[in-house]
Amino acid sequence: MIGRRKDLSAGILFIVIGALFVYGALGQELGTPIRMGPGFFPLILAGVLILLGALLFLQGLRQPSAEPMVVPWWGLVLILLAPTVFGLTVQGLGLLPAVALVVLISAFASSRMSAWLALLLTIGLTVFCILVFSVGLGLPIRLLGPWLSL
Amino acid sequence: MDLLANLGLGFATALTPVNIAYCFVGTLLGTLIGVLPGIGPTATIAMLLPITLSLSPVTALIMLAGIYYGAQYGGSTTAILVNLPGESSSAVTAIDGYQMARQGRAGTALATAALGSFFAGTVATLVVAIFAPPLTAIALQFGPAEYFALMMLGLITAVALAHGSILKALAMVTLGLLLGLVGTDIYTGAPRFTLGYPELADGLNFVAVAVGVFGIAEILRNLENEHEREVVAQEVRGLLPSGEDLRRMVAPILRGTALGSILGVLPGGGHILASFASYTIEKRISKTPERFGHGAIEGVAAPESANNAAAQTSFIPMLTLGIPSNPVMALMIGAMIIQGITPGPNVVTDEPALFWGIIVSMWVGNLLLVILNLPLIGLWVRLLKVPYYVLFPAILAFSAIGIYSINSNTFDLFAVAVFGLLGYVLLKFECEPAPLLLGFVLGPMLEEHLRRAMIISRGDATVFFTRPLSAALLAIAVLVLIVVLLPNVARKREQVFQEEDA
């Protein structure tokens, strides 16, 4: 269903996100118009988002279904994994291994990548990043983190 | 005449060999670092700040200003080449600039950006030199009510950013506004939508959101059909703009410069609105608005000039009042203090050589930028010939380091992944990311000024209509809205899009 009628799906997505924000805003004080609380403005905006989502949904109902969409699932997983792994390792392992991991993981997202090329790219880009950021700019991030020094 | 004497003093200061050299080094370094994907002016300056600390105050500030222009131009380069804005104002450049690059016109887009920026920089430097004090006085007239009205006007212009459904553009703006509200409420200190993570107390990081919804989503889109896909056309047509291109860009550059010079003076949000608003104006008055979003050169020329003019005039509040108008200016003020100069109204009288030297160096910096970048365009464009499966791991690596370097906050990297997914899903639903980013930047300001206006007026909502400036801005906003929603205009829009589909 998703992807066949884009407005319909977009409408549903906006309604869901709007509802989540309504839920969050209701947990906050609403305040008075003079001194609005933290929940006042978000609640109004979330309401507008739900309204717009509903309009999109209605518009989508009248659309013919579109062709199915292509999703690069393997690439999707790897591309989203790369920054996550960097975040998880940069403080523990240090900048050098974290950069290498980002490049290595994301390189395999492309079906055109071969193992050798990935390795070459990892080494090349890691060296380049270290030279630019650590040596050239003196970025205060440890190259090798505490997990590696025993 | 005072102005001539002052400018003379400025030229004498800025044109010493040492200062020219450092201005050049700053511009070069700023361009080189700023061009790395995911690293915009704020991150570049924060990284390069320590280098300037050993220089004399004037030289250091001239170099910093050079880094600023260089980084800004470098950021636009990345926006055009790989659709990755390093800051909010280049998000607009990415819309048409990237489309031009995909059509093999990257060189033209980059040259347009460089020429537009130089012209805007030259005019804005003069504006700073002549009008700094009166413009400051006008900027001070802007209270919370006026800012609220201005932000509303800015949001309404966002509708024009989309070249698809108005409804979707509005929804994206609203979603952006909501995402901008994540973080600590400044009025009560209550954390909002932080899901209990203290890392979210200061809100979502702009660069993380931009890299996610623009960069990651674009990479994924390119991975969809790798075998037949055109990431960027391999064949690159003429690097320099043709006569036709030049003719098309003149008026947008003039309008962009004017708009940018004015809006840049307003502390907080002025420079962001400048590029968005100038794009909207060009699209509105264009006889062929359907070209926008598909590689219209006006869509690069106008926001780039506006952006650069605003970058220049945003020095005005800092130089005359010692008030930072954006994060970059806050960094500059920090650098001045470390150098032993406390920015404030006294700088112009106590340190005239420094004051006028900086102003003149702005122009020198812009000149160097053009001289430096016109030859470099060939190099940048050649980068596009690097196979995409080599390019995107590099984009990810640079972005990761750049984002982490801003606040050493690993949470920002998880945000990249989350917003990458969201951005990709929205892209699949044909929702465009630029309005979302505008909303994201304006969201917290809109709320802040609304609430502040209500507190100061003691709950009297008519304050928005009784203050003349605010009323005028709101009237313009309503006018724009009517023009957008007017039935016959809407019908024309529909026709345009049907033609496109056909």
Next chain:
Amino acid sequence: MIRRHLTAAATILGLSMGGALAQDYPTGTVSVVVPFSAGGPTDTVARLVTESMSRTLGQQVIVENVGGAGGTLGAARVAKAAPDGYNLLLHHIGMATTATLYRSLPYDPQTAFAPIGLITDVPMTLVARKDLEPQDLAGLISYVKANKDTVTYANAGVGAASHLCGMLFMSALQTPLTTVPYKGTGPAMTDLIGGQVDLMCDQTTNTTNQIKGGEIKAYAVFLDQRLDSLPDLPTAKEGGLEGVELGIWHGLYAPAGTPEPVIAKLADALKTALADPKVVERFAELGTKPVPADQATPAALQAKLTAEIARWRPVIEAAGIYAD
């Protein structure tokens, strides 16, 4: 450039010799976390002091900005770091106020750190838009009391120096004013200069030049003696206001468990930095001065921290404002 190469090499070496003896300290780059963004007043203080400490210690002392959540994120980072003398924290009065402003901190400000020494005490000034009627502090006090419904007080957000000072001022006057919060000092100062709000109380680092330039009006300095940089400005006590003395003090900390000799070495380097003429001169331009030598000690900082936590707890609890 060459120095940078050496620094990078030294960093790698320093890491591989993780277990080096304390008397050899420091053998590598020392990182000082500033829990606020680059370019702010605290960052400025840190950069001035660390530059001098680098020379004394013979090793690079670098500033790392870890901003967010009122300085608590950066503090939490250092609290968890290895207590080897290579991870330090430079924090201001917020170290004491966040103990109450945040009801759940991931660290205990009193026990998670080994104090090294106090650095400076930045005085606060009470300022107003330039066309506010009263001519002196006494006049202002009666004006504020008579117009308490319309007078507005600007601050730079929960926990900011201007917020703390406002709480003290209002509790001294027994008069709650309409507070208008801003995101940082810059925008608040803009609106004060533009006459959109009436009053603010902020650090001399942020107000001195605007006062001198006549953009805003100053009523008092919240200190027991007049300032060298603004000799005409009376103290609060001269104007008849007691109990509002307030300075934004800065201190240097290491994680708890850092070896004693390392702390001693750092305290000495800090003391040397505070006597450095260049540091003194720059501090003076900021309207402040280094603390006396006997304050730049672990004991003095510990005492200050404990006293300030006790001082602020009732004030914050009475105002009922929390940051979480």
